[in-house]
Amino acid sequence: MYDVIIGLEVHVQLQTQTKIFCGCSTAFNPDQPNVQTCPVCLGLPGALPVLNGKALRLAIKTALALNCEIARFTKWDRKQYFYPDLPKGYQISQYDLPFSANGIVEIAVKPGLVRRVGIIRAHLEEDAGKNLHDETGRGRDSLVDLNRAGTPLVEIVTQPDLRSAAEARQFLQELHLLLTWLEVSDCNMQEGSLRCDANVNLHVSKPDGSRVATPIVEVKNLNSFRFTEQAIEHEVQRQWDQFQRTGKTIKDAPKSTRGFDPDRGITYPLREKEEAADYRYFPDPDLVPVTISDADIDAIRAEMCEVPSHRRGRFQTEYGLSTYDADVLINQGRDVCDYFEAVARGCGDAKQAANWITQDVLRELKERKQTIREFPITANLLTALLQKVHGKQITLKSARDVFGELLVSGTLGSSPNANPARIDEIVAAKGLAIVQDDAALDAILTAVVERNQKAVGDFRAGKQAALGALIGQVMKQAKGVDAQMVRQRLIERISGS
Amino acid sequence: MDWTDFSTMDLLDRLRTGELTSAAVTAACLDAIDQSNARLCAFLHVDRTAALAQAEAVDARRQRGEPIGLLAGMPVAIKDVLCTQGEPTTCGSRMLERFAPPYDAHVITRLKVADAVLLGRTNCDEFAMGSSGENSAYGATRNPWDLERTPGGSSSGSAAAVAARMAPAALGSDTGGSIRQPAGLCGIVGMKPTYGRVSRYGLVAYASSLDQVGPFATDVYGAALILEAIAGHDARDSTSIDCPVPSYTATVEQPLAGLRVGFAREHFAEGLDAEIAAAVRTALDIYRSLGATVVDVSLPHSPYSIAAYYLVACSEASSNLSRYDGVHYGHRAENAKTLVEMYSRSRGEGFGAEVKRRIMLGTFSLSSGYYDQYYVKALKVRRLIRQDFDRAFESIDVLAGPVTPTPAYKLGEKANDPLSMYLGDIYTISANLAGLPGIVVPCGFTTDRLPIGLQLLAPPFEEERLLRAARMFERATDWRAKPPASM
Numbered sequence: 001m002y003d004v005i006i007g008l009e010v011h012v013q014l015q016t017q018t019k020i021f022c023g024c025s026t027a028f029n030p031d032q033p034n035v036q037t038c039p040v041c042l043g044l045p046g047a048l049p050v051l052n053g054k055a056l057r058l059a060i061k062t063a064l065a066l067n068c069e070i071a072r073f074t075k076w077d078r079k080q081y082f083y084p085d086l087p088k089g090y091q092i093s094q095y096d097l098p099f100s101a102n103g104i105v106e107i108a109v110k111p112g113l114v115r116r117v118g119i120i121r122a123h124l125e126e127d128a129g130k131n132l133h134d135e136t137g138r139g140r141d142s143l144v145d146l147n148r149a150g151t152p153l154v155e156i157v158t159q160p161d162l163r164s165a166a167e168a169r170q171f172l173q174e175l176h177l178l179l180t181w182l183e184v185s186d187c188n189m190q191e192g193s194l195r196c197d198a199n200v201n202l203h204v205s206k207p208d209g210s211r212v213a214t215p216i217v218e219v220k221n222l223n224s225f226r227f228t229e230q231a232i233e234h235e236v237q238r239q240w241d242q243f244q245r246t247g248k249t250i251k252d253a254p255k256s257t258r259g260f261d262p263d264r265g266i267t268y269p270l271r272e273k274e275e276a277a278d279y280r281y282f283p284d285p286d287l288v289p290v291t292i293s294d295a296d297i298d299a300i301r302a303e304m305c306e307v308p309s310h311r312r313g314r315f316q317t318e319y320g321l322s323t324y325d326a327d328v329l330i331n332q333g334r335d336v337c338d339y340f341e342a343v344a345r346g347c348g349d350a351k352q353a354a355n356w357i358t359q360d361v362l363r364e365l366k367e368r369k370q371t372i373r374e375f376p377i378t379a380n381l382l383t384a385l386l387q388k389v390h391g392k393q394i395t396l397k398s399a400r401d402v403f404g405e406l407l408v409s410g411t412l413g414s415s416p417n418a419n420p421a422r423i424d425e426i427v428a429a430k431g432l433a434i435v436q437d438d439a440a441l442d443a444i445l446t447a448v449v450e451r452n453q454k455a456v457g458d459f460r461a462g463k464q465a466a467l468g469a470l471i472g473q474v475m476k477q478a479k480g481v482d483a484q485m486v487r488q489r490l491i492e493r494i495s496g497s
Numbered sequence: 498m499d500w501t502d503f504s505t506m507d508l509l510d511r512l513r514t515g516e517l518t519s520a521a522v523t524a525a526c527l528d529a530i531d532q533s534n535a536r537l538c539a540f541l542h543v544d545r546t547a548a549l550a551q552a553e554a555v556d557a558r559r560q561r562g563e564p565i566g567l568l569a570g571m572p573v574a575i576k577d578v579l580c581t582q583g584e585p586t587t588c589g590s591r592m593l594e595r596f597a598p599p600y601d602a603h604v605i606t607r608l609k610v611a612d613a614v615l616l617g618r619t620n621c622d623e624f625a626m627g628s629s630g631e632n633s634a635y636g637a638t639r640n641p642w643d644l645e646r647t648p649g650g651s652s653s654g655s656a657a658a659v660a661a662r663m664a665p666a667a668l669g670s671d672t673g674g675s676i677r678q679p680a681g682l683c684g685i686v687g688m689k690p691t692y693g694r695v696s697r698y699g700l701v702a703y704a705s706s707l708d709q710v711g712p713f714a715t716d717v718y719g720a721a722l723i724l725e726a727i728a729g730h731d732a733r734d735s736t737s738i739d740c741p742v743p744s745y746t747a748t749v750e751q752p753l754a755g756l757r758v759g760f761a762r763e764h765f766a767e768g769l770d771a772e773i774a775a776a777v778r779t780a781l782d783i784y785r786s787l788g789a790t791v792v793d794v795s796l797p798h799s800p801y802s803i804a805a806y807y808l809v810a811c812s813e814a815s816s817n818l819s820r821y822d823g824v825h826y827g828h829r830a831e832n833a834k835t836l837v838e839m840y841s842r843s844r845g846e847g848f849g850a851e852v853k854r855r856i857m858l859g860t861f862s863l864s865s866g867y868y869d870q871y872y873v874k875a876l877k878v879r880r881l882i883r884q885d886f887d888r889a890f891e892s893i894d895v896l897a898g899p900v901t902p903t904p905a906y907k908l909g910e911k912a913n914d915p916l917s918m919y920l921g922d923i924y925t926i927s928a929n930l931a932g933l934p935g936i937v938v939p940c941g942f943t944t945d946r947l948p949i950g951l952q953l954l955a956p957p958f959e960e961e962r963l964l965r966a967a968r969m970f971e972r973a974t975d976w977r978a979k980p981p982a983s984m
Contacts, residue, residue, distance in 0.1 A: 043820045044826070045580065046578075047600075048735065049735070050732065080816055084836070087825050088820045089816070089818075282868070282872060285736075
């Protein structure tokens, strides 16, 4: 038996307009290489970096959301190595005094089991450029695109607290949700805005009760949730096979690095450096250390919205939603959650609001490829509609009719739908109002019973099905009336007379 | 009318009134370069047409009555470590033999705004690493006072150019004395401003926490003028300090009353040439005669300054010079088979011996296992050196002393003895480690007719005090009035 031990290092590109140490654009632009560059991010002789304050603020926001402690004093260090995509021969990063450390992220791995994933540190650094190698096999020159060089990155390092490939995936998804929610990163994995390295090994229980660890493997550069999960799954199996075959433990082999081949679903060894890399970190003399005051942190905290994990909990306690419904809403992002809360508060029936949004609204959004902001039925309008259901003015079925009607007129671009009066128009036009006038309903009931004596007799003889036809006739005449109520009144009348 | 007959103040007055045109002064400088550069090897690149065009443009604007900048068309020579858009900026290295930056250094922009004429690029030790000029890949500059001798370094060409009156002023850079030491050895005025006073943007880095751009001039007024033009905050340099720049030229002629001049016991220890010691003592007497009090102070950590300096400077250099890898610009070795071979051959071919030595020293001192022992310890010594100065400046206004332990030595004399050459920086590097401003003024000659310089240091951002104290001394002596006879 063994436990799987996983720690992640996640690189997240911050959503700044300009690079971390110069004014160049951070836009993703692979088709026009080396146009978003200047002497600073090209590493030209004499050029000097200047910190983009926005990048630091977004980084602090990220760290606060990860429940990290924020350092009051932080500095920049040079991590030195030679690589063609690194124009200065060093990366400006943070070594011994990162701007934040000691955080925690909770993920509900299964009902009743919350995994607390420790965050060792989160630090800010610049991204490198991109090497483009000739993949035709004709041995042409490699090219370097420095558009990305200098893009601000936050590197988040977790404790080895994750226990399965699925948990690793779930952690990344939660991180993705959190960072997009806070608008600190677009987390676009295809464009490399969120990349992950996974450190994996096994703690094997031996028959004598002792435990040994297998050598640690770092799987580099995983750029999708699925690949991360697949790579770890493969790595777990591979390490287990290898352990059974060789018995090698962490004491027998140093940490090694592997890549992941998504086509074959396997990890493969990356070329090992002959000796351990010595990055010769030292403080960057071109940059001044940064002091962060309590007031700075308070200001950033003040502009932060409620984080998804908190809101998810509140949806359950405050509105009584199921974990499932709360998850569905949270995963849609802030706008849908705001929409939900407006409708839930306005109509007084949160469960009803959640049902409508998770089913009807989300289905329509998907079909129409719209965001909630573009959706013709505003929160105001849906609130008015659900109020009518809640107040028993129309039936649930009629409400769906009206909803559909509002969408049609909304699509056609006719009179603006924001006005709840439009609902009344539709209800009136289609005669959907629940008949409240007992005298009128009585008259209809009387007429239907008199006209259908055979069915009445059948029902009295115990043929339950006979009632259906009677209900149908009443409903046809009294539109918008509640079928359940009609059924009740018919039974009373037939049994009573 | 020969511009070399005038003090900088008089030259500037004549340029402003048009009594002398910028074109005439520039042409005279270009002629002097034509005449002497083959012997002196002070300039690496001169664009005669461009320089004259700049000069004529300034003259034309003055003639039209338009306002002209602070320098009024005065030619200034530029050390080849300062980026100038579209002009070769070699740093005295084969590595950047064909490199022309796409942008101007901040100080170049400031000179252009001030209507200086950029006269040409001056020779220097490769990447400003050296004290004799012999580390230039393009030949050693010679001292105008004795062509067999070094003009000092690393701003060798700038110092020699001003000393030989090929230019009335020049820019240099000073990381461990590279302005002050050649100024002293060439008998001119040179100044290193406070760290952060002048933007380093566009100064090709040697050691970022020590480098500072500063002026060379034939007199103190000239240094004040150039400094006024280039000093001030620049948002592109995070280490540039936002602190107002006084008009140095407006106050430089005003003597300082009640000046307290200090000298450090440690500066008169073993190894100091007797003639230099005597000249400096005479200088202190002159200050006394001008009403200053002369105070003996102690800088107890100064013996450790050379070790601390070479650790800090080489560590930073090893990192700063990583960018010269043959990939993006600069020299690339031909026909390399692998990436690593391309790196090692490009760097092996592009860098000279001294640069390689310093990169290796710095790489070693930053290596894991040695970092605390060398780099971190050097930083601690650096703080102690700064504290020595802070304490000394509680009782004195300026610190006076020698610039170099010996006068200009013969080219080749120390070329194979780097340690002895490093020891020549003993009096200058403390100011870089402590970030202080320093100025050098001529204070005499040896019996061999070699110039001797007097160095004055002041607390941070007291450049005005330094210039006024230097000017008091200059006015009381006439060393400045004697350009080298050989020219």
